[in-house]
Amino acid sequence: MTDRTEITLTVGNDDFDFVVDPAVMTKYINSLTPANKVAPGNNLLINTVVPAQKDKLKPLLANPMTVLQIAGALVEEYAPTVEVTVKKRSGTPSA
Incomplete structure (x- = not known):
């Protein structure tokens, strides 16, 4: 993934252009609380x-609710597609 990603979201009839980078996304994620x-x-x-x-x-x-929808769409579009597989552990603990 490049450092800077340009994303256009259409909200209603209007297009909005966003420029997202890892630093701004990290700040967003770190500021989320329950x-x-x-x-x-x-x-x-x-x-x-x-x-x-x-x-x-x-x-x-x-x-x-509009804030959450637009931010969610932006985050989803920014996120890379990564395949993650969880491997099963064996039944015996390692020493």
Whole structure:
């Protein structure tokens, strides 16, 4: 994965361009807590949308469910597809 990924999301009839990198995604993930998901999602969107589109995006972020949906779509699109397999452990403990 490159350091910087450009992602376009269509929300309603409007396209929004976001620029995401590992640092901003790490900051987002580290700020999530069981009681705090909307503010980190809002910050992720505001900090990654291209500056010219920020004013058009802000009214959509008034609804917390919209924040979660847009942030979720952005995170899902950014995430690489990685195949993970869990291997079964043997029944005997190793010494």
